[in-house]
Amino acid sequence: MTYSLEAGGKRIRPALVMTVSEAIQGSSETRGAALPVACAVEYIHTYSLIHDDLPAMDNDDYRRGKLTNHKVFGEAMAILAGDALLTHAFSLIPRSVRQGVPIDAALAIVEDLSTLAGASGMVGGQVADMLGEQGLTTVEQLEYIHLHKTSDLVVFSVRSGARIGGATEFQLEQLTLYARNIGLAFQIQDDILDLIGDESKLGKKTNSDVNQQKVTYPYLVGMEESKAIVDRLTEEAKSAVRRAELANPSLLLQIADYLVQRDH
Amino acid sequence: MTYSLEAGGKRIRPALVMTVSEAIQGSSETRGAALPVACAVEYIHTYSLIHDDLPAMDNDDYRRGKLTNHKVFGEAMAILAGDALLTHAFSLIPRSVRQGVPIDAALAIVEDLSTLAGASGMVGGQVADMLGEQGLTTVEQLEYIHLHKTSDLVVFSVRSGARIGGATEFQLEQLTLYARNIGLAFQIQDDILDLIGDESKLGKKTNSDVNQQKVTYPYLVGMEESKAIVDRLTEEAKSAVRRAELANPSLLLQIADYLVQRDH
Numbered sequence: 001m002t003y004s005l006e007a008g009g010k011r012i013r014p015a016l017v018m019t020v021s022e023a024i025q026g027s028s029e030t031r032g033a034a035l036p037v038a039c040a041v042e043y044i045h046t047y048s049l050i051h052d053d054l055p056a057m058d059n060d061d062y063r064r065g066k067l068t069n070h071k072v073f074g075e076a077m078a079i080l081a082g083d084a085l086l087t088h089a090f091s092l093i094p095r096s097v098r099q100g101v102p103i104d105a106a107l108a109i110v111e112d113l114s115t116l117a118g119a120s121g122m123v124g125g126q127v128a129d130m131l132g133e134q135g136l137t138t139v140e141q142l143e144y145i146h147l148h149k150t151s152d153l154v155v156f157s158v159r160s161g162a163r164i165g166g167a168t169e170f171q172l173e174q175l176t177l178y179a180r181n182i183g184l185a186f187q188i189q190d191d192i193l194d195l196i197g198d199e200s201k202l203g204k205k206t207n208s209d210v211n212q213q214k215v216t217y218p219y220l221v222g223m224e225e226s227k228a229i230v231d232r233l234t235e236e237a238k239s240a241v242r243r244a245e246l247a248n249p250s251l252l253l254q255i256a257d258y259l260v261q262r263d264h
Numbered sequence: 265m266t267y268s269l270e271a272g273g274k275r276i277r278p279a280l281v282m283t284v285s286e287a288i289q290g291s292s293e294t295r296g297a298a299l300p301v302a303c304a305v306e307y308i309h310t311y312s313l314i315h316d317d318l319p320a321m322d323n324d325d326y327r328r329g330k331l332t333n334h335k336v337f338g339e340a341m342a343i344l345a346g347d348a349l350l351t352h353a354f355s356l357i358p359r360s361v362r363q364g365v366p367i368d369a370a371l372a373i374v375e376d377l378s379t380l381a382g383a384s385g386m387v388g389g390q391v392a393d394m395l396g397e398q399g400l401t402t403v404e405q406l407e408y409i410h411l412h413k414t415s416d417l418v419v420f421s422v423r424s425g426a427r428i429g430g431a432t433e434f435q436l437e438q439l440t441l442y443a444r445n446i447g448l449a450f451q452i453q454d455d456i457l458d459l460i461g462d463e464s465k466l467g468k469k470t471n472s473d474v475n476q477q478k479v480t481y482p483y484l485v486g487m488e489e490s491k492a493i494v495d496r497l498t499e500e501a502k503s504a505v506r507r508a509e510l511a512n513p514s515l516l517l518q519i520a521d522y523l524v525q526r527d528h
Contacts, residue, residue, distance in 0.1 A: 001383065051347060056339035075320035076394050079343065083315060083350065084383035084391075090354050091378035094371050103367055107358050110374055114355035119265065119348035127348075130340050 001081045001088075003072060004046050008064050012186075012259075013045055013157040014038035019251045020161025020175060026247025030164050036096040037109060037160045040089040044117050045153060047085035050078050052126065089113070096164070105163040116156040125149030136215040143184070151183025167244075174244035178252065181237035185230045186259045191216035192226055193263070201263050234260050265345045265352075267336060268310050272328050276450075276523075277309055277421040278302035283515045284425025284439060290511025294429050300360040301373060301424045304353040308381050309417060311349035314342050316390065353377070360428070369427040376427075380420040389413030400479040407448070415447025431508075438508035442516065445501035449494045450523045455480035456490055457527070465527050498524050 017038040021030040053060040053068040054075060060068050070078035090110065097106045115121055125148025128141070136142055158179035162172050194209045195218055209216050217226040237256045241249045281302040285294040317324040317332040318339060324332050334342035354374065361370045379385055389412025392405070400406055422443035426436050458473045459482055473480050481490040501520045505513050 047347075051343055054340075054343065056343060076318075077391070079315055079318065079320060080387055080391050080394070082347075083311075084387040086347065086350055087378050087382035087387060089378075090374055091382065094375040094378075097371065103371060107361065107367060107371060107374075110354055110371075111358040114351050114353075114358075118351035118355065123344055123348040123351060127341070127344050130344070 001085050004050050004069050004081065005042070005085070007046075007066050009045075011042065012255075013041040013153055016154065016157040016179070016255070017041060017161040017164070019255065020158050021165035023246045023248050023252055024162065024165030024167050024171065030100075033096055033100040034161060034164045036092040036099060037101070037164065038157075040092040040113065041153060041157050041160070043085045043089035043092070044113070044122075047082040047089075048117075048122060048126070048153075050082040050085070054078060057126075057130065086117075101164050108163055109160045112156050112159055116152040121148055121152040121156075125152065133214070136220075139217070139220050142215060142217065142220060146184050146187040147180065150187040151180050154183035154186070155179040171244045171246070174240040177240040178237045178244075178256070181233040181240070182256050182259055185233040185237070185256075188217045188226055188230050188233075189260055189262070191218055192223070192230070195223070198263060230260050265349050268314050268333050268345065269306070269349070271330050273309075275306065276519075277305040277417055280418065280421040280443070280519070281305060281425040281428070283519065284422050285429040287510045287512050287516055288426065288429030288431050288435065294364075297360055297364040298425060298428045300356040300363060301365070301428065302421075304356040304377065305417060305421050305424070307349045307353035307356070308377070308386075311346040311353075312381075312386060312390070312417075314346040314349070318342060321390075321394065350381075365428050372427055373424045376420050376423055380416040385412055385416040385420075389416065397478070400484075403481070403484050406479060406481065406484060410448050410451040411444065414451040415444050418447035418450070419443040435508045435510065438504045441504040442501045442508075442520070445497040445504070446520050446523055449497035449501070449520075452481045452490055452494050452497075453524055453526070455482055456487070456494070459487070462527060494524050 015038075018031060018034050021034040022028055024030075049063060050069045052058050053063055054070055061071050062068060068078075069081055073081065090113070093106050093110050093113070096109075097103050101109075117123065119127075125145050129145045129149055132141060132145065136145075155176055158175050159172060162175045167175065191209065194206055194216070197206050199206050208214075209219075217229065221229070234256050238253050241252045241256070246252070279302075282295060282298050285298040286292055288294075313327060314333045316322050317327055318334055325335055326332060332342075333345055337345065354377070357370050357374050357377070360373075361367050365373075381387065383391075389409050393409045393413055396405060396409065400409075419440055422439050423436060426439045431439065455473065458470055458480070461470050463470050472478075473483075481493065485493070498520050502517050505516045505520070510516070
């Protein structure tokens with residue numbers, strides 16, 4: 001569990017929990033309350049990577065430049081490390097109540113996590129990805145996979161940050177829209193970087209999607225249209241943040257831009 | 265997910281959630297409130313069986329007389345079905361609040377489940393079982409595995425039933441002791457039945473532990489001593505229930521006896 005948690009990564013999901021909770025009221029007072037939930041979402045993300053890398057799934061030997069969990073500890077321990085990380089994530093949410101998160105917000109966060117990370121969310125996206133491999137033909141199918149496999153956990157991060165920060169229902173709605181769009185843009189940008197990125201910056205080989213015959217946005221709609229979609233999603237995400245009238249929206253606007261301007 | 269949930273089984277864990285919640289006050293009023301949590305624990309139990317049966321783990325082809333999940337749907341789908349069942353279990357707990365479970369009890373149930381089903385609970389027991397295969401030499405090591413792999417989820421079932429029924433702290437303590445002991449007795453009885461049970465009633469081959477060179481209670485302490493331990497644990501469990509002074513303890517006492525008198 002520790003090996004994979006400490007393998008690095010951009011930590012975008014926990015950063016979003018922290019940033020959104022602070023953006024609502026424009027103060028850093030919620031930082032302690034947001035931390036357990038920020039950890040929870042990174043636990044979930046990490047478990048999903050361990051299981052995705054398994055021989056029965058994507059069969060990857062490397063992740064973030066390090067050997068994958070099952071290459072170091074074996075398949076059985078990798079499956080169990082994933083199961084334990086997933087289970088442990090939920091124990092962090094009651095803990096957030098002792099850091100000041102209202103009890104009804106904590107329970108709503110449990111419900112959001114189990115919905116957005118489960119069969120109708122992240123796991124559902126992975127199922128569609130596995131079942132659809134090489135058989136995808138439409139942008140709608142690919143969008144479904146990206147929305148669930150990637151956006152749903154971003155949506156969870158943003159929504160729980162919003163709940164911890166005491167967002168209104170309208171703010172929660174707008175921030176959900178923000179999260180959906182940056183999550184989708186992030187994943188399409190991943191498809192783009194796989195084709196035109198710099199291997200040394202990415203920490204992984206480019207053209208892996210082509211070599212694995214994976215269907216991507218650039219493959220389905222072309223490189224220029226893919227870039228245009230990323231730009232449009234980013235603008236829509238930023239508009240949603242502006243409509244939410246947060247006390248301090250600037251970091252959320254910067255994150256939206258960072259995700260599309262990043263080179264790794 | 266549905267295939268494995270509907271594959272049958274004794275449903276002891278959900279029955280305990282329902283029965284304990286009703287035993288506290290001696291009425292069936294809590295039945296609706298207990299149902300979502302009763303389902304949650306069966307989801308967790310089912311996911312653990314799916315993952316335990318995987319080729320990387322126990323590599324079993326049959327479970328309860330039916331093909332195991334991965335034999336029907338493949339390894340990737342079996343891993344994901346397990347992940348989704350585990351995740352979905354947690355969504356049922358907030359739902360119980362809408363059925364009348366107090367919100368603080370629901371959050372305590374989330375915390376219990378994540379602790380008792382996770383790295384320090386059920387998954388920890390499975391890890392010890394996998395790592396210790398054929399290398400176990402002491403009863404203490406085997407007790408650790410049984411307590412976590414089996415008792416912890418029984419403890420969860422009983423504790424959540426107790427919380428839903430409005431148990432006092434003392435009742436919660438005594439019922440936890442009851443659950444620990446019947447869980448351990450149940451597992452030792454499983455070891456015994458594997459040696460002297462009737463294959464047609466068990467729905468699986470006997471002597472599988474011997475053939476797989478699994479270390480069991482009968483192997484370590486002998487058949488007579490194993491039976492004596494089961495009897496002692498059962499008596500201790502029943503004493504704990506009596507001390508708890510529940511409005512209607514009779515079903516819990518019967519369940520303790522059933523688990524050791526059963527022939528399958």
